[in-house]
Amino acid sequence: xxxxxxxxxxxxxxxxxxxxxxxxxxxxxxxxxxxxxxxxxxxxxxxxxxxxxxxxxxxxxxxxxxxxxxxxxxxxxxxxxxxxxxxxxxxxxxxxxxxxxxxxxxxxxxxxxxxxxxxxxxxxxxxxxxxxxxxxxxxxxxxxxxxxxxxxxxxxxxxxxxxxxxxxxxxxxxxxxxxxxxxxxxxxxxxxxxxxxxxxxxxxxxxxxxxxxxxxxxxxxxxxxxxxxxxxxxxxxxxxxxxxxxxxxxxxxxxxxxxxxxxxxxxxxxxxxxxxxxxxxxxxxxxxxxxxxxxxxxxxxxxxxxxxxxxxxxxxxxxxxxxxxxxxxxxxxxxxxxxxxxxxxxxxxxxxxxxxxxxxxxxxxxxxxxxxxxxxxxxxxxxxxxxxxxxxxxxxxxxxxxxxxxxxxxxxxxxxxxxxxxxxxxxxxxxxxxxxxxxxxxxxxxxxxxxxxxxxxxxxxxxxxxxxxxxxxxxxxxxxxxxxxxxxxxxxx
Numbered sequence: 001x002x003x004x005x006x007x008x009x010x011x012x013x014x015x016x017x018x019x020x021x022x023x024x025x026x027x028x029x030x031x032x033x034x035x036x037x038x039x040x041x042x043x044x045x046x047x048x049x050x051x052x053x054x055x056x057x058x059x060x061x062x063x064x065x066x067x068x069x070x071x072x073x074x075x076x077x078x079x080x081x082x083x084x085x086x087x088x089x090x091x092x093x094x095x096x097x098x099x100x101x102x103x104x105x106x107x108x109x110x111x112x113x114x115x116x117x118x119x120x121x122x123x124x125x126x127x128x129x130x131x132x133x134x135x136x137x138x139x140x141x142x143x144x145x146x147x148x149x150x151x152x153x154x155x156x157x158x159x160x161x162x163x164x165x166x167x168x169x170x171x172x173x174x175x176x177x178x179x180x181x182x183x184x185x186x187x188x189x190x191x192x193x194x195x196x197x198x199x200x201x202x203x204x205x206x207x208x209x210x211x212x213x214x215x216x217x218x219x220x221x222x223x224x225x226x227x228x229x230x231x232x233x234x235x236x237x238x239x240x241x242x243x244x245x246x247x248x249x250x251x252x253x254x255x256x257x258x259x260x261x262x263x264x265x266x267x268x269x270x271x272x273x274x275x276x277x278x279x280x281x282x283x284x285x286x287x288x289x290x291x292x293x294x295x296x297x298x299x300x301x302x303x304x305x306x307x308x309x310x311x312x313x314x315x316x317x318x319x320x321x322x323x324x325x326x327x328x329x330x331x332x333x334x335x336x337x338x339x340x341x342x343x344x345x346x347x348x349x350x351x352x353x354x355x356x357x358x359x360x361x362x363x364x365x366x367x368x369x370x371x372x373x374x375x376x377x378x379x380x381x382x383x384x385x386x387x388x389x390x391x392x393x394x395x396x397x398x399x400x401x402x403x404x405x406x407x408x409x410x411x412x413x414x415x416x417x418x419x420x421x422x423x424x425x426x427x428x429x430x431x432x433x434x435x436x437x438x439x440x441x442x443x444x445x446x447x448x449x450x451x452x453x454x455x456x457x458x459x460x461x462x463x464x465x466x467x468x469x470x471x472x473x474x475x476x477x478x479x480x481x482x483x484x485x486x487x488x489x490x491x492x493x
Contacts, residue, residue, distance in 0.1 A: 042070075042073040042074070042076075042077060043069075043070050043073065044281060044285075044286035044287055044332065045066050045067075045070040045074075046070040046071070046073035046074040046077065046386070047074070047077070047286075047331050047332060047333060048074075048280060048281075048286075048333065048399070049066075049070065049071060049074035049383060049384060049385060049386050050074040050077035050078050050331075050385065050386065051280075051331070051333045051371040051398055051399075052371055052374045052384055052385070052395075052396050052397045052398040052399070053280050053333065053371070053397070053398055053399035053401070054184050054187055054188045054191065054243075054383070054384065054397065054399065054401060055070075055184060056181075056184060056185060056188055056243070056244040056401075065178075065180075065181040066180040066181045066184055066383065067177075067180055068175075068177075068179075068180055068388065070180065070386075071180055071383060071386040071387070071388050072386060073386065074385060074386030075385065075386030075387060076386070077386070078385045078386060088152075089152060090106065090152050090153075090376045090378070090394045091104060091376060091394060091396075092314065093105060093106075093109070093312070093314045094314060096374075096376075096396065100396070102371070102372050102373070102374070103312070103372075103373060103374075104373075104374045104375065104376050104396045105310065105312060105316075105368070105373060105374070105375055105376070106153060106198075106375070106376050107153055107155075107194070107195065107197075107198025107199070107375070108153055108154075108198070108316065109312055109314075109315070109316030110198065110199075110310075110316070110368060110375070110406065111198060111199060111316070112315070112316030112317070113310060113312055113316050113317065113318055114199075114406075114410070114475040114476075114477075114478050115443065115475070115476070115477035115478040115479045115480070115481075116199055116409075116410065116413070116478045116479075118477070118478070118479035119410075119413055119478040119479045119482050120201075121479075122479060122482075124413040124414075124416055124417050124482050125200065125201055125202040125203075125413070125416070126199075126200025126201065126202045126203030126409070126412040126413055126415075126416055127202040127203070127416060128202075128416055129200065129203045129204070129239065129412040129413075129415045129416050130203065130204045130205075130206055130235060130238045130239065130412075131196045131200065131203050131204070131205055131206070131238070131239045131240075131241055131408055131409065131412050132206045132207075132208060132228070132231060132235075132238050132239065132240045132241070133189060133192050133193060133205070133206065133207050133208065133240075133241055133242075134208040134210070134224045134227050134228050134240065134242065135185060135188065135189050135192075135207065135208070135209060135210070135224075135244075136185055136209075136210050136211070136212035136220060136223075136224070137168060137169070137182055137185045137186065137209065137210075137211075137212050138162065138164075138168065138185070138186065138189050138207050138209035139185070139186035139187070139189045139190055139379075139380075139381060140171055140186070141186070141190075141379075141380040141381065142160065142162065142186075142189055142190060142193065142207060143158075143160050143162075144380070145190045145194075145378050145379050145380055145392075146158045146160060146190065146193055146194060146197065146205075148378045149190075149194050149197070149377055149378045150197065150201075152378070153198065155197060155198065155201045156201050156202065158193070158197050158201075158205055159202075159203075159204045159205065160193070160204075160205045160206075160207070161204065161205070161206045161207070162206075162207045162209060163206065163207065163208050163209065163227075163231070164209045165208065165209065165210045165211070165223065165226065165227045165230070166210060166211040166223070167211060168209055168211055169211070169212075171183075171186070171381070171390075174388045174389055174390060179388055180383050180388055182381075183381040183382060183383045183388060183390070184383045185212075186379070186380075186381040187379045187381050187382055187383060187384065187395070188243055188244070188401060189207060190377060190378070190379045190380075190381075191243075191377050191379070191395075191397050191401065191402065191405070192241055192243050192401065192404075192405040193205050193207070193405070194377040194378070194405075195375065195377075195402060195405035195406050195408075195409060196241060196405045196406075196408050196409040196412070197409070198406075198409065199406055199408075199409025199410050199412070199413070200409040200410070200412040200413055200416075203409070203412040203416075206231070206238075208224075208227040208228065208231055209227075210223040210224060210226075210227050211223065217251070217252060217255050218251075218255055218259060219246050219250070219251060221246070221259050222259070225259065225262045225263070225266075228240060228266055228272070229262065229265075229266065229270075232266055232269075232270035232272050233270065236270045236271050236272075236421055237270075237271045237272070237273075237415065237420070237421025237422070237423075238270075238272055238273070239272075239273045239274075239275065239408055239411050239412050239415055239422075240266075240272055240273065240274045240275065240408075241275050241404055241405045241408035242274065242275070242276045242277065242296065242302075242404065243276075243277045243399075243400070243401030243404050243405065244277065244401070245276065245277065245279070245294030245295055245296060245297050246294060246295060247285050247292045247293070247294055247295075248292065248293055248294070248295050248298060248340065248341055248342050249285070249292050249341075251295070253342060256295055256342055257342070259295070259296075260295065260296070260299050260301070260343070263296055263299050263301050263302065264299075264301045266301075267301045267423055267424045268423075271421030271422070271423040272421075272423070273303070273411060273415070273421070273422045273423060273424065273425050274296070274299075274301065274302040274303065274424075275302070275303050275305060275404050275405075275407050275408040275411060275425075276296050276297045276299075276302045276303065276304055276305065276404060277297065277304075277305055277399070277400035277401045277403065277404040278294070278297045278304040278305055278306045278307075278335065278336040278337065278362055278363040278400045278403075278404075279293070279294050279297065279306075279335065279336020279337070279400060280307070280333055280334075280335070280336065280369075280399045280400060280401075281332055281333060281334070281336070281454060282327065282332065282333075282334040282335070282336065282337075282452040282453060282454035282457055282459045283336070283337060283338040283452060283454070283457050283459040283460060283468075284332070284454055284456065284457050286332060289454075289455070289456025289457045290457075291338060291339075291341075291457070293336065293338050293339065293340055293341070293362055294336065295342070297336070297362055297363070298340040298342065298343055298360055298362050299343065299360075300343055300344075300346035300360050300426075301424050302424075303364045303365060303407070303411075303424075303425045303426055303429065304362045304363040304364050304365075304471070305363060305364070305365055305366060305367055305400055305403045305404040305406075305407045305471075306324075306325070306335045306336065306337050306363035306365070306366040306369070306400060306403065306468075306469055306470050306471055307324075307325035307334075307335035307336075307366060307367070307368070307369025307370060307398075307399065307400045307402070307403045308322040308323060308324060308325055308335070308366045308367060308368055308369060308370065308403070308447060308470065308474050309322065309323050309324070309325050309326075309368070309370035309372050309373045309450075310322050310368045310370075310373045311323075311373070312373075321445065321447070321448075321449070322366075322368075322445065322447055322474050323447065323449045323450040323462075324366075324447060324449065324450025324451060324452060324461075324462045324469045324470055325369050325370035325371075325372075325450070325452070326370075326450045326451055326452065326453065327452070327453060327454050327455075328372070330455055332454045332455055333371060333454070334451075334452040334453065334454050334459070335363075335366070335369060335370075335400060335452050335469055335470075336362070336363065336400060336452070337362060337363055337452050337459070337460050337467070337468035337469035337470075338361075338362060338459075338460060338468050339356055339357070339359035339360065339361055339362070339468065340359050340360040340361075340362060341359070343359070343360040344358050344359065344360060345357070345358055345359055345360055345361070346360060346426070347427075348426050348427045348429075348430040348431075349361055349430065349466075351430075351434070351466075352465075352466050355466075355467075361466070361468055362468060363468060363469070363470070363471040364425075364426055364429060364430075364471040364472065365407060365429060365444075365470075365471040365472055365473065365474065366403065366447055366469075366470040366471055366473065366474045367402075367403035367404075367406040367407050367474055367475060368402060368403060368406060369398055369399050369400045369401075369402050369403035370398060371398040373398075374396040374397055374398045374402075375396070375397055375398075375402050376394055376395070376396060377394070377395055377397060378392070378393070378394055378395070379392070379393070379395050380392045382395060384396070384397065406475075407475075410475060410478050410481070410482065411425060411485070413478065413482045414481070414482045414483075414485035414486045415486075417482050417483055417485075417486035418485070418486035418487075418489045419486075420489060422485065422486075422489055423489075425485070428485055428488045428489060429472060429485070430466075430472060431488060432444065432472075432481075432484050432485070432488065433465070433466070433472035433473065436464070436465065439472065439473060440476070441480065442480055442481055442484035443475065443476050443477035443478060443479065443480030443481030443482075443484065444472055444473045444474070444475070444476055444481060445473050445474050445475065445476030445477075446464060446465065446470075446472075446473040447462050447467075447469075447470035447473050447474055448462050448463060448464055449462055450462050450469065451469065452468075452469045
């Protein structure tokens with residue numbers, strides 16, 4: 001049946017996901033009651049801001065993107081408590097817990113918890129590798145923000161290159177109509193690079209900045225893919241990190257398939273490794289309880305990253321196993337995870353055919369992303385918490401747009417260890433996780449607790465081995481996972 005194009009594009013800064021195409025009945029149900037979803041006030045964009053999630057919009061007219069009205073609603077939800085601090089030093093876990101009621105974590109703590117510290121001691125720091133961030137507009141303060149972040153956490157000065165593909169409009173004043181969206185994009189660019197730099201401090205960071213033409217049927221993705229192809233042609237084997245997406249239901253299927261063919265070419269012709277955020281509103285779009293998954297996370301050629309909640313001491317030691325990022329407050333924010341309505345099951349997911357049927361299952365792996373375990377970074381431009389400003393400060397962020405660059409950074413370590421391009425990571429990843437023992441020996445920690453239920457949609461629950469809300473699991477020990485990925489590399493195809 002043909003699909004008509006919707007007039008409003010509900011794209012996201014980290015997608016979202018689906019649930020019940022097929023085998024939901026076989027999964028453990030969430031015991032919480034199912035409620036009707038509220039579609040008016042506060043908007044899904046406001047709720048994202050309140051939870052520390054940057055809502056990037058991948059298309060549509062200005063009035064459908066993040067607005068000042070959304071920011072005001074978010075500020076009401078947070079009772080005016082927004083930034084984590086403007087001082088020289090970032091806030092500590094204890095300070096966040098005292099001020100906000102929940103902890104916040106640094107990349108130092110995450111590196112220790114994930115075993116990245118041990119990987120670095122083995123010599124894997126990302127040296128000689130490149131992580132690429134294609135994004136609309138970018139941030140004019142990217143380099144200075146990363147420099148401040150690096151100094152605060154004792155990281156080496158970042159090696160950043162910015163490549164512009166066209167004329168980039170100047171940043172607007174805080175009260176301009178497009179300021180909320182532009183500031184969100186700028187903040188996202190800084191967040192993504194900060195997370196990668198925290199995991200792979202010697203990797204080169206390249207921003208591919210495009211003008212943001214959202215008027216065509218491709219919702220701004222044609223220019224993103226053009227920039228990616230242009231870079232990949234001369235830099236094969238790069239790792240790409242993307243923290244945004246657009247719902248499969250918001251693009252004509254022929255357009256979506258055409259865009260995804262370009263993604264496939266990046267992987268096959270240029271050995272690109274693409275790490276993509278998987279969504280922040282459970283198995284829905286956030287504006288409707290109906291199932292919906294984001295692309296490019298749903299592409300079989302990328303690695304989709306779900307969100308977990310980490311439970312750490314102030315020193316970065318795990319107190320208990322990571323759990324699925326769920327929705328404890330009933331406001332509709334939880335990790336994405338589900339099944340594609342467009343793409344069929346790839347060969348590497350054949351062992352899970354009884355669960356996914358003929359559909360591509362999303363996600364593939366998971367990392368920290370919960371609003372209850374936010375990360376700290378520094379950004380000049382800000383919209384988080386509903387405060388629109390360019391005054392600079394330490395911010396607390398959540399979402400799979402945190403999780404994806406964490407995985408991208410660890411992937412850069414594997415790329416260094418392999419001494420060759422990794423290409424599409426999933427065949428290797430699923431081969432490593434084929435059995436519980438093999439997964440554990442390779443540094444993957446299974447996530448078996450939690451569901452991505454949101455009001456109006458029960459979603460999916462974690463289970464042993466692969467599931468849509470955590471993929472094959474999360475990072476248990478990067479010092480074991482990095483050589484495992486490097487050793488198998490592209491031979492898993």
